[in-house]
Amino acid sequence: MKTLWSRRRVLSALGTGAFAGALGGLLTGCKHEKFSAQRVIQIGGPKGEMVFIPDRLKIKPGETVTWVLQSGGHTVTAYHPKNHSAYQARIPNEAEPWDSDLLVEKGATFAWTFDREGVYNYFCRPHESVGMVGAILVGRPLDGPGLALPQAELPALARKKFEELIAWAKSES
Numbered sequence: 001m002k003t004l005w006s007r008r009r010v011l012s013a014l015g016t017g018a019f020a021g022a023l024g025g026l027l028t029g030c031k032h033e034k035f036s037a038q039r040v041i042q043i044g045g046p047k048g049e050m051v052f053i054p055d056r057l058k059i060k061p062g063e064t065v066t067w068v069l070q071s072g073g074h075t076v077t078a079y080h081p082k083n084h085s086a087y088q089a090r091i092p093n094e095a096e097p098w099d100s101d102l103l104v105e106k107g108a109t110f111a112w113t114f115d116r117e118g119v120y121n122y123f124c125r126p127h128e129s130v131g132m133v134g135a136i137l138v139g140r141p142l143d144g145p146g147l148a149l150p151q152a153e154l155p156a157l158a159r160k161k162f163e164e165l166i167a168w169a170k171s172e173s
């Protein structure tokens with residue numbers, strides 16, 4: 001029942017009733033104009049593509065991003081040794097890492113609130129090797145692990161994607 005758990009986690013993270021109403025609409029598949037599209041990331045493309053849409057997102061400190069499963073089975077996982085012992089952190093120092101666990105039911109959601117400024121790199125556990133990765137820029141692109149060039153141990157397609165995402169983040173300063 002990972003989906004239910006995720007929804008509960010999302011709802012518990014909500015700050016206002018208006019936002020909860022908007023999210024309710026989203027979860028039942030309706031478009032809701034009050035729901036900011038800028039803070040929603042689709043997981044998986046309409047034809048099953050292994051991508052996050054958009055793959056890069058700039059938000060303000062304190063804002064919450066909601067990922068919604070559109071297709072396939074995926075995770076939303078921060079690069080951090082707590083989530084995967086093979087990895088160094090690629091999120092700001094002292095920021096908490098997140099991991100959605102596997103989402104498999106269309107419409108399942110995962111939400112995370114970003115308090116600390118900087119660049120956060122994340123990936124999908126099953127599909128990192130095909131470059132299913134993304135970046136969140138919170139506030140300014142402060143120097144930190146998320147701006148470091150990708151380590152050699154990352155799969156080639158993920159590394160290539162991060163070179164592009166890191167260049168984007170730096171250009172947003």
Ligand SMILES: [Cu+2]
Pocket residue numbers: 050073074075124125126127128132
């Ligand atoms: Cu995936």
